[in-house]
Amino acid sequence: MTSATAATPGLTDAERASLDTAIDELETGSRTWSALGVGQRATLLRAVRTAVAASAEEWAHTAAMSKGLNGSHPLRGEEWLAGPYSVLGALDAYIETLSRLAEGRNPLEGLQLGRAPGGRTTVHAFPLTGIDKVLLSGFTGEVWLTPGTTPRSARAGAGLAQRTPTESGGVGLVLGAGNVTSIPVLDVLYELLAHNRVALLKVNPTQDALVPIFEHALAALIEPGFLRIVRGSGETGAFLTAHKKLVHVHITGSAATFDTIVWGTGAAGKRRRRENRPQLKKPITAELGGVSPIIVVPGEWTDADLTFHAEHIATMRLQNCGHNCIAGQVVIMSSDWAQRDAFRVALRRAYAKAPERPIWYPGSGDRMQQASDDYPDALVLGDRLLVEISDGDDATALQSTEYFAPVLGVVEVAGAGQTFLDAAIAYANDELQGTLGANLLIDPATQESLGTGFGRAIAELHYGSIAINAWTAFGFITPTLTWGAFPGNTIDEVGSGLSVVHNALLLDNVERSVVRGPFRPFPRSLPMANGGGRFTILPKPPWFVTARTGAVVSEGLTRFRATGGILGLAKTLFQALRA
Structure with missing residues (x-):
């Protein structure tokens, strides 16, 4: 038997055998992945993108219905933005990074690098395309690297595992989140591209209805053995985390689930923690949430x-x-x-x-x-x-x-x-x-009056994602920014997690990402009215729960991201002005 244990409570012999087979197929797939050049990987992602675009409508509708949002609910647009829109944007950004590497160029070529308090190098990571500069005018994002990371070392490290594509990262386990439908897919992409690790994705039971859609959208990764998707309960997760052929675990979930995986439960789990003797015998990364502030x-x-x-x-x-x-x-x-x-x-x-x-x-x-x-x-x-x-x-x-x-x-x-x-x-x-993540709202005049004290204060805000006059979810949905806890956590005190994901520029030595948005919406963002703030064309962002046309605008933006089309975009912008 190839599995880690001879028996797992709650699993049948057939279920264990099926999981073993999937892992064996991924081991073969990991060798194929290591044989692909970076340019070939970019071509593969283009095929994935085509399938995701074709699946977008079914994806969004299935996700909305699973959350009790019918076809006329005003908040159904959330599932377009948090699902296929996010994945399409990530694929576009990863394809750009891989294409640059395949051409012998650096992922940071042409990007602006700056400085932040405390000897930090920053990378201007959003917007990087003309359409984002227009549609999301007023929003910017930068990645702050750890203190002491120089611009030269930032460029040298950009690309992560894609700088050495033949070095296999083995087979990893992704325990998918159950709340946002793009998260499992984004986590799989990061395993493949940041770590050269093919992935077994166990979906959360809340997303079981999406598995056929994921299988169609990600067929270009499944067919060569780079990805396997399985359903299952906690018993399935326990079997997989203990499996000897899986070399790494990534989880998006709760700290309680993390502790169960790492230490176990009950008196035995407490004893292992006390003795610093984790039951998990392989590395683990995690995104675990927290209590997020909104500073006014x-x-x-x-x-x-x-x-x-x-x-x-x-x-x-x-x-x-x-x-x-x-x-x-x-x-x-x-x-x-x-x-x-x-x-x-x-x-x-x-x-x-x-x-x-x-x-x-x-x-x-x-x-x-x-x-x-x-x-x-x-x-x-x-x-x-x-x-x-x-x-x-x-x-x-x-x-x-x-x-x-x-x-x-x-x-x-x-x-x-x-x-x-x-x-x-x-x-x-x-x-x-x-x-x-932490959010901060400040009017332009007050921010100007603080001078350099404002930047110093932001440097002291120890969160992995910071949004100024924006919501940190904007950082989540922006693929060239990073997503994860502020550095310094350990398996003993895991807090909001370990390491980062997304990060489509494949940056090393990441500390945090900082998003900045407009304090006032259009038309109050016009120069004669905004008090020195940022201009934006958005009267009310479509992700606002109070946006009257948020559903149709979110769908329109996703369709434009998927297939282009200026006429459709013009109609979407007209609806945005009615928000």
Whole structure:
């Protein structure tokens, strides 16, 4: 028998044999993968792209229905952007990187490299195409490398395993996320390209309905033995993580699941942890979520600013019903802000009026009940909770529990300007669980008044993804940025995870990614009205849960990404202006 164990509770002999066969086929496929040149891999990804484009409509519709969003639901567009749109963008970016390497060019050729506080090199990673500069005007993104990484070493390391394509990374296991449909596919692509590792993908049971679509979209990877997709329960996962022929595990999920894999459960798991004797005998990487802050820097905001960013925050929490590892959970405001009461009113209104939708992710109902028990005085607004922490309230549960459900909290710290910003960042770093992503809202005049202190403060915000006047989900969906926890975690204290994914420029020595967006939407983003801020053509981004035309715009953008077509894009932009 080739498997790690002779028997696994809950699995039949036939199921174990089938998994063994899939792994044996992947071992053969890993040798084929190592024989492919970088240019051949780019050609292969083009075939994958064609199939993903052809599968996009069925993919988005199946995902929406599995989450209780029917064909007329106003939030169904989420499944276009978080599914096929994200994968198509990643494929385009990886194809560009591989094509450059195949031509003997560096992935960073022509890209702007800069500096950030603390001796950090930055890579301007978005936008890199003309169409992104237009459609997503006002949004930029950069990757910050670890302190001491020079521009020369950044260029030397770009490409990762594609610099040595004949060196096989073996066969790895990807335990797919159950909440966002692009995640399993993006994780598989990163295994192949960053590590030269072919992959066995075990989908989460919440995505079983998508397996036939994945098999069609990824057929060009499955047929040569570079990928196998399997369904299964926790018993299947346990069998695979222990399998001797699988050399690596990557998981997107919860810290509790990570600990079960690494240490085991019950008294035996506690003993292994205490003795530093993990049951997992192979390397593991992970993306595990956390409690994400939304820092609201006080300034002089117009009524329209208050309304827009209240809806912005509602989106950060309520997109995908809060079942996101990057959902904003704790709003950090200034107790000294003259507009604090007005903003609280705007936030309550925006949070309450967002379209209702099912709480669909397994266990989220229990977490909602937990939040109700933790905070019995929380505001119940439809199908969601708003927890406003007052003097004397215990914020511990809000700070340490990733509710993964429509639960939003509001806390206050004192101060204005730099004093507030430094205090809010210290609160986020020291009090909130995890380091995956942090969001910050600041008006242009206040940011300008802070000068270099603003950049220094951002450097002190220890999160793997930071969004300034944007939501960190923009970083997730941008393939040339990186996604993962701030460096420094270990299997003993895993926090939000280990290592990064996405990273289509295949950069080494990554510390974080930083997204910057426009404070004011169109037409208030026009130079005569934006107060020195960034111009954008978007009146309201289609991912806002309050965007009236978000569904049709998200679908239109995905179709344009898939097949092009100026007429279709023009219609989509017209609908965007009606948002």
